[in-house]
Amino acid sequence: MKLGILLTTSPENENTNTVIEISKAARDEGHEVSIFLMYDGVYNVNNKEFAGLVDKGVEIAICAFNAEQRKVAKVEGILFGSQYDHACIASEVDRFISFG
Amino acid sequence: MTIELDLKGEVCPYTFVKTKLKLEEVESGEELVVFFDHAPAVENVPRSLKNEGHKIMGIEQTGDHLWKVRIRKS
Numbered sequence: 001m002k003l004g005i006l007l008t009t010s011p012e013n014e015n016t017n018t019v020i021e022i023s024k025a026a027r028d029e030g031h032e033v034s035i036f037l038m039y040d041g042v043y044n045v046n047n048k049e050f051a052g053l054v055d056k057g058v059e060i061a062i063c064a065f066n067a068e069q070r071k072v073a074k075v076e077g078i079l080f081g082s083q084y085d086h087a088c089i090a091s092e093v094d095r096f097i098s099f100g
Numbered sequence: 101m102t103i104e105l106d107l108k109g110e111v112c113p114y115t116f117v118k119t120k121l122k123l124e125e126v127e128s129g130e131e132l133v134v135f136f137d138h139a140p141a142v143e144n145v146p147r148s149l150k151n152e153g154h155k156i157m158g159i160e161q162t163g164d165h166l167w168k169v170r171i172r173k174s
Contacts, residue, residue, distance in 0.1 A: 065140050082145075088151075
């Protein structure tokens with residue numbers, strides 16, 4: 001199964017840990033996971049555990065415009081994309097969960 | 101024939117949406133030249149359009165925070 005996740009809150013919010021745990025569990029079960037970050041969600045790329053999801057095979061894309069507004073620097077392995085990538089994720093996955 | 105689109109002052113996601121809408125007016129094989137002043141759009145719009153099957157003929161920085169992107173419609 002393909003799972004899509006939208007995260008719009010910053011790392012202090014409990015949503016970050018929830019997304020990390022859901023993503024790990026899904027990957028452990030062999031599911032594909034794609035995450036899109038926007039608004040304050042872009043700050044999550046600076047969270048070590050969250051960014052580490054890339055090493056577990058999770059695809060992470062973020063809104064480059066929101067990142068630029070918040071002075072979030074590029075992180076290797078994470079796509080600094082656009083709402084086009086968000087739309088692609090939403091159209092390709094079997095289930096989509098939004099955390100805001 | 102080359103059609104031009106001035107998207108200076110526009111930001112994501114309008115840069116992609118307006119480019120895509122303009123491409124609907126362009127015949128297959130014709131070129132659309134788009135002007136951007138929003139840096140993230142210069143990377144993301146061409147990447148998204150390539151994903152849609154169009155060809156990026158060139159990306160040129162023509163000034164301080166000003167770029168010209170040439171797109172050939174598929």
